[in-house]
Amino acid sequence: RFDHRPTADSYCEALYPFCPTGDRDGRIPYMREDDVISVYRLQTPVWEFKYGDLLGKVQHIMHDAIGFSSSHTGANYTMEWYELFQLGNCTFPHLRQEAPAPFWCNQGAACFFEGIDDLHWSQNGTLEKIGEVTFNHMAQWVQDDNRTGIYYETWTVRSDPAPNSTVWFESYDCSQFVHRTYRKLKELGAKLSSRSPTYYTKIYLYSGEPTYLGNDSAIFGTPALQNLAADIRKFYFTFRPHQSFVDFAFTLLEAYKKIVLDKTFYLYYNFEYWHLPMKYPYMQIVYEEVPLP
Known part of the structure; x- marks a missing residue:
């Protein structure tokens, strides 16, 4: 939770505009107190x-x-x-x-x-x-x-697929x-x-105990951590947008090497980077039941 919403950087540009016909602040019109x-x-x-x-x-x-x-x-x-x-x-x-x-x-x-x-x-x-x-x-x-x-946070990070396993990070x-x-x-x-039954989509990453790495200024502004900074940039370069079909094929191989063979994933969560020591089955898209309250 934060105390205010910052202005979005002009570098960020949506291909499909956000909330084109509604209220972008989520404001709800007043309705009568006796309205059901x-x-x-x-x-x-x-x-x-x-x-x-x-x-x-x-x-x-x-x-x-x-x-x-x-x-x-x-x-x-x-x-x-x-x-x-x-x-x-x-x-x-x-x-x-x-x-x-x-x-x-x-x-x-x-x-x-x-x-x-x-x-x-x-x-x-x-x-x-x-x-x-x-x-x-x-x-x-x-x-x-x-x-x-x-x-927005896409990933839920857990220790393993078991029902009562540790949740390291929530989506x-x-x-x-x-x-x-x-x-x-x-x-x-x-x-x-x-x-x-009410089912919802979850995208899970499976990891051993995460290691805290630091925020932007600590990692990318400290000469002693330049190797870590370079490795994080290299990791995310694999997932860059607007790749050609050939580049995407190589990207899949690189992602497999990093996540499955090297067992590494860099997670950015609330302005901070974490290293995830990945575990089998590494990633799953699960359509799971979450009952209504």
Whole structure:
């Protein structure tokens, strides 16, 4: 958590604009105190607009959101939390010649807009009413959450796949926002239930105990750590954007060597770098059940 949201650097530019038709600060319009608001669980495959349901069918890589409907006005609303500058920029940094430290475009935020695209959510995913609530006390909570929880984090890091294994780092993504919102709705008196199990996508890295390395200035501003700085840059160079098909093939081999053979992953978390001593099965995309609160 942070005390404010910083202005995004102009270097970060989204291919698809963030929240183009809604409120980029997650602000919710006032609703009557006696208005009963229906709550909807929304889920659809990631990048459905580009690949249809492919990522949902093949890997269960899903995007999650929440829908609301006013019984007083009949108006529908969608609220979701996602990356300001697309997923790749949140997961890996840019390497710039003029700056020694990797440069991150990894902010995420809530977007609130009028309407629910029924076809978008229901055709390849989920659109299900799960409860009702009176609403206005949640409006300030969304803005507070949006102002203080500002950085997207793709990875959840665990010691191994066992159910009770140690969680070293938690992700901070669209599904985590949905879970936080559900908990707040329950606190406000909503009774949430689903006709079917509620599953969410998690991307896991498996690691032994992480080693703290330092922040940007400590690593990239200290001559004694120049070898570590170079190794971190080399690691992230493997995952650079806009590669050709040939470069991408070599990239996969390099990533395999670094993560599986060398058992190394550099994680950037809350402005700090950590070394992860990777363990089998190294990485998994898991579609796991998280019950409603």
